[in-house]
Amino acid sequence: MRLDGPKPEAYMRQRDTPPQRGAPICKDGDIAMTKPAALPRVNAFSSGPCAKRPGWSLKALSDAPLGRSHRAKVGKTKLKLAIDLTREVLGVPADYRIGIVPASDTGAVEMALWSLLGARGVDMVAWESFGEGWVTDVVKQLKLTDVRTITAPYGELPNLKKVDTKTRDVVFTWNGTTSGVRVPDADWIAADREGLTICDATSAAFAQDLDWAKLDVTTFSWQKVLGGEAAHGMIILSPRAVERLLTYKPAWPLPKIFRMTSGGKLIEGIFVGETINTPSMLCVEDYIDALNWAKKVGGLAGLMKRADANTRALASWVKKTPWIDFLAVKPKTRSNTSVCLKFTDPKVVALDAAKQADFAKAVVAILEKEGAGLDLGHYRDAPPGLRIWCGATVQTRDVKALIPWIEYAFATERAKLG
Secondary structure, three states, X not given: OOOOOOOOOOOOXXXXXXXXXXXXXXXXXXXXXXXXXXXXXXXXXXXXXXXXXXXXXXXXHOOOOOOOOOOOHHHHHHHHHHXXXXXXXXXXXXXXXXXXXXXXXXXXXXXXXXXXOOOOOEEEEEOOHHHHHXXXXXXXXXXXXXXXXXXXXXXXXXXXXXXXXXXXXXXXXXXXXXXXXXXXXOOOOOOOOOOOEEEEOOOOOOOOOOOHHHOOEEEEEOOOXXXXXXXEEEEEEOHHHHHHXXXXXXXXXXXXXXXXXXXXXXXXXXXXXXXXXXXXXXXXXXXXHHHHHHHHOOHHHHHHHHXXXXXXXXXXXXXXXXXXXXXXXXXXXXXOOEEEEEEOOHHHHOXXXXXXXXXXXXXXXXXXXXXXXXXXXXXXXXXXXXXXXXXXXXXXHHHHHHHHHHHHHHHHHHHOOO
């Protein structure tokens, strides 16, 4: 990965310059393809961990209280600042609680499932691998019996009218990281609901407009839209979620890292920076830096604008390119962060599933070898294609510079099919 700017940081390994840039490389039909002359300045397009913010360097971490306890005053102050800045940037209501928890977004979701489900029936809504994973945990691990599963294949959104948001709990992902399909809004959630909504928003937070009035539990990690580091999760609780915690006791024992109550009372310290286990103060500093950068670029509105601009650059190209399309069937459900694309060329589509996957991997391998784009492959359970991260830390100029390289890589592999 290269950081922002024309030169890598001194601690980054220098990448060899691919030879013969600008030379014709193949002829596919009547279209002569040429190796592009310019590379993206930053070639990090992973969907997690994601690209660092523009201009990031190790100097951003110089104020990290390394070697100090997270329970010391300096540690608690940093953790509380991270929570306060999260509330400010995301516009979280004042009466919602925000906590830093272990094990990234996965830990935050599991904490919510284990602590809150079982009080009433639950509708599990899934349309990609992570949503399906939550279904598996609820059915096979928690072994709940009153579970309805509302699903859709990759590229589609389930019929949300079938979800009972009035009387049942609901678990869903706002943005499907592995399918590139998101809910366009929260209008389908009842305002006068009796159950709770538990939303995995890890690839939506800071890039999409979350409707807090419709969300009771919201989770995400630092490593997505803001380009933070892995292993730390965030959980945001509405007053209704807190009420459930105080009035309902699950039938199963809770591991220590899932417990948000003690003696029938909320452990308030979790929500002011007194974390359940030891956090990395280096990662905390990095998250604070990302949040301060977010404020500088216009807060949530600015972050959304940046992600939308990146996605528009790809959409404009896809519209005029006959051999590629969005995996998301409907434009209004297309993600503006984890953009998933599929190859539609007849000769590629005619291949069996395994060979289609091999074709996509070969395209990705060329992009990585040339230094044009890193970690662009489809998720292991998803249909073959590309997954290009377009979150706020990615520069639109780099997305535009990547596109000719995708064309080059595709043409190279397509020529092998005859």
